[in-house]
Amino acid sequence: xxxxxxxxxxxxxxxxxxxxxxxxxxxxxxxxxxxxxxxxxxxxxxxxxxxxxxxxxxxxxxxxxxxxxxxxxxxxxxxxxxxxxxxxxxxxxxxxxxxxxxxxxxxxxxxxxxxxxxxxxxxxxxxxxxxxxxxxxxxxxxxxxxxxxxxxxxxxxxxxxxxxxx
Amino acid sequence: xxxxxxxxxxxxxxxxxxxxxxxxxxxxxxxxxxxxxxxxxxxxxxxxxxxxxxxxxxxxxxxxxxxxxxxxxxxxxxxxxxxxxxxxxxxxxxxxxxxxxxxxxxxxxxxxxxxxxxxxxxxxxxxxxxxxxxxxxxxxxxxxxxxxxxxxxxxxxxxxxxxxxxxxxxxxxxxxxxxxxxxxxxxxxxxxxxxxxxxxxxxxxxxxxxxxxxxxxxxxxxxxxxxxxxxxxxxxxxxxxxxxxxxxxxxxxxxxxxxxxxxxxxxxxxxxxxxxxxxxxxxxxxxxxxxxxxxxxxxxxxxxxxxxxxxxxxxxxxxxxxxxxxxxxxxxxxxxxxxxxxxxxxxxxxxxxxxxxxx
Ligand SMILES: [Zn+2]
Numbered sequence: 211x212x213x214x215x216x217x218x219x220x221x222x223x224x225x226x227x228x229x230x231x232x233x234x235x236x237x238x239x240x241x242x243x244x245x246x247x248x249x250x251x252x253x254x255x256x257x258x259x260x261x262x263x264x265x266x267x268x269x270x271x272x273x274x275x276x277x278x279x280x281x282x283x284x285x286x287x288x289x290x291x292x293x294x295x296x297x298x299x300x301x302x303x304x305x306x307x308x309x310x311x312x313x314x315x316x317x318x319x320x321x322x323x324x325x326x327x328x329x330x331x332x333x334x335x336x337x338x339x340x341x342x343x344x345x346x347x348x349x350x351x352x353x354x355x356x357x358x359x360x361x362x363x364x365x366x367x368x369x370x371x372x373x374x375x376x
Numbered sequence: 377x378x379x380x381x382x383x384x385x386x387x388x389x390x391x392x393x394x395x396x397x398x399x400x401x402x403x404x405x406x407x408x409x410x411x412x413x414x415x416x417x418x419x420x421x422x423x424x425x426x427x428x429x430x431x432x433x434x435x436x437x438x439x440x441x442x443x444x445x446x447x448x449x450x451x452x453x454x455x456x457x458x459x460x461x462x463x464x465x466x467x468x469x470x471x472x473x474x475x476x477x478x479x480x481x482x483x484x485x486x487x488x489x490x491x492x493x494x495x496x497x498x499x500x501x502x503x504x505x506x507x508x509x510x511x512x513x514x515x516x517x518x519x520x521x522x523x524x525x526x527x528x529x530x531x532x533x534x535x536x537x538x539x540x541x542x543x544x545x546x547x548x549x550x551x552x553x554x555x556x557x558x559x560x561x562x563x564x565x566x567x568x569x570x571x572x573x574x575x576x577x578x579x580x581x582x583x584x585x586x587x588x589x590x591x592x593x594x595x596x597x598x599x600x601x602x603x604x605x606x607x608x609x610x611x612x613x614x615x616x617x618x619x620x621x622x623x624x625x626x627x628x629x630x631x632x633x634x635x636x637x638x639x640x641x642x643x644x645x646x647x648x649x650x651x652x653x654x655x656x657x658x659x660x661x662x663x664x665x666x667x668x669x670x671x672x673x674x675x676x677x678x679x680x681x682x683x684x685x686x687x688x689x690x691x692x693x694x695x696x697x698x699x700x701x702x703x704x705x706x707x708x709x710x711x712x713x714x715x716x717x718x719x720x721x722x723x724x725x726x727x728x729x730x731x732x733x734x735x
Contacts, residue, residue: 224436224477260479282427282722304426305395321436321477322428333464335432335473343703 213332223336226319228297230259237261239297263319264342265293272308279325287311291339305340316342382508385551386688388448388543388697390441391660392434392520393647393708396424396723398715400533406717407528414533418621422536422648424715427723430464431520434539436477438653439516442541443478445702446550450478453543454512455485457502459495459519459652461570463488474518485512492568493617494678495519496540496652501558501684503544515544521651524724526576534620536648538708540656551691553663553672557604558686561596568679579679589619590627593675596685597631600673604687608632612670615641615658617677619649633673640665646709661705666690 221227222240229241232255233248239261245252270289273280280286287303289311303311304322317339324334399421400414414420425434435458443450456471463470469488475481485506489495496519503515520539525531548554567588570577593616601607608614614633616624621644628638641658643650650657655676662672667690674686715723 220476221479224473225479227479304428321433321440322426323430323433324428333430333432335477338428343707 213327216332216334223324223334224321226261226263226293226299226337228259228261228295229256231256237295237297239293239295239299259295261297262294263337265291265299265317265339267303267311267313267315267317267339268292268298269313270303270311272311289317289339291317299337302338303340304338318342382546383548383551383554384504384508384544384546385548385554385691386542386663387514387545387547387550388442388446388552389656389660389663390438390443390445390541391539391657391703391705391708392437392441393423393538393650393657393705393711394425394429394434395708395711395713396426396715397421397647397711397713398424398717398720402714402717402720403532407532413530417530417533418645419533419648420645421714422534423538423650423711424720424723425522425537429537430522431458431460431462431539432464432470432473434522434537434653435460435470435474435518435520435541438520438539438541439474439478439518441702442516442543445700446543446552446697447700448514448543450480452513453478453480453484453516455503455506455515456480457487457489457499457515457517459489459491459497459499459517460521461490461492461495461651462522462524463490466572470520471518474516480516491682492678492680493521493619493649493651493654494676494682494684496542496656497674497676497684497686498560498678500542500544500656500686501560503542504555504558507544507546510546513545517542517544519652519654519656521653523649523651524576527721529576531577531579534644534649536650538647538650538653538657540653540660542656542659548691550693552694552697553666553688553690556687556689557600558684559596559599559603560682560684561592561599562682563592565592565679565681567681585623588679588681589617589623589677590630592681592683593617593627593677593685594630596683597627597673597675600675600685600687606671606687608634608637608673610671611637611673613640613662613666614638614673614675615655615662616675617655617683618642618644618658619654619677621645627675643705643709657705661709663690663694664704664706666694668692668694 228239231245458470471486499517506512522537523535670690672688
């Protein structure tokens with residue numbers, strides 16, 4: 211990853227800025243300039259969409275052989291998180307004992323160091339996820355049990371819910 | 377604000393403390409110190425940042441909470457000052473990262489502040505001036521640190537990590553606490569320093585304590601009393617910089633405060649010395665519990681040396697920003713995730729690893 215490319219992607223990496231198609235309502239992360247469903251009809255109708263950063267773990271794995279720069283963090287958890295808006299992101303889950311992560315765990319975005327270009331290079335920051343905080347956890351878990359989302363696919367966002375690599 | 381018609385106050389606040397802790401007895405065990413070192417400092421445990429946390433990440437977390445607590449539109453923020461002695465870059469402002477993460481700017485005044493442990497309160501004062509003079513709508517002041525002592529140094533028991541964010545504005549209906557007055561007492565005192573490029577700080581033993589912390593905090597505090605015509609009894613709470621769990625009570629006593637006034641703002645026994653964040657985290661903990669009309673005395677301290685003191689009155693607006701599902705200071709202070717010393721050393725970069733070491 212080059213510094214200029216990372217810089218261009220800062221709004222999405224720093225604060226989960228996605229895109230919404232005003233033609234069909236599909237929500238996308240990472241943001242897209244053209245809706246994959248509406249294609250030509252979405253041109254000029256794609257707008258920025260700030261995602262809430264809240265979601266649930268859909269699938270996860272515990273990593274013991276770290277990627278470069280993650281040596282200090284093993285074992286760590288990588289997960290596919292389904293956001294409230296229906297789109298899915300792959301990200302690390304932190305502040306958690308690896309064995310306690312399971313499907314359905316409510317999580318929220320946190321801002322962390324992702325890696326650095328050596329001791330003299332630039333530091334890359336971005337989103338990771340952590341378990342939803344205590345204060346809000348009870349209320350939000352209660353809500354999700356009381357009114358479960360219709361499915362992993364929100365009604366107006368069929369395409370946005372496809373797993374996507376971040 | 378004393379001396380003029382303009383009013384200025386805290387519109388919102390946010391706190392962040394990493395979840396990991398290390399106990400004082402674990403540090404003592406490894407260095408072969410007396411197991412009661414922690415008791416002598418009144419520090420039972422301290423917070424430790426994860427390898428992927430630094431002043432920028434903690435500042436963002438605290439600032440997001442402040443913005444969420446009062447439902448502030450990021451574009452209203454016209455100034456961002458991050459005070460720290462452990463900025464991740466020597467050259468590249470931490471505030472730029474905070475602004476981008478909040479979606480604030482690009483029309484925003486910015487600089488990183490440095491004044492040992494009082495850079496955060498200095499940032500609050502700068503925001504007050506800009507807000508009162510209408511140069512900005514809201515100012516965001518942050519105090520954050522991930523400080524370190526040399527291995528085996530007494531600072532190892534206290535130097536910890538945390539961040540606090542304070543949003544300052546001039547619209548009284550938005551205040552959660554009005555700032556009635558602020559003053560600073562500053563001298564050239566070599567009690568503690570770190571030279572450029574050095575990883576760990578040095579301290580001038582002879583100056584720590586009496587001619588430094590106690591003299592400066594007391595002088596700033598006495599000036600607040602004389603300018604405002606108050607006595608310690610007029611305040612419901614007193615919050616001090618807390619390099620350990622003992623100094624705040626001692627300086628409080630020297631100024632005439634009772635331990636009960638100091639207790640709520642004293643977090644060092646449970647999280648250590650969060651440096652630039654310490655006094656603001658103490659204030660945030662008081663704001664989490666205070667009632668409208670409560671009066672708060674605040675005095676920060678930074679080595680080198682100076683003390684910034686404040687006189688605040690809690691506003692009716694405090695009720696509007698409570699109970700919105702935003703984490704309180706206690707939500708962060710309460711943690712039972714303890715590290716052993718080897719993991720601590722690894723996390724804090726005290727052991728050489730090929731790459732990816734913490735700063
Ligand atoms: Zn579409």
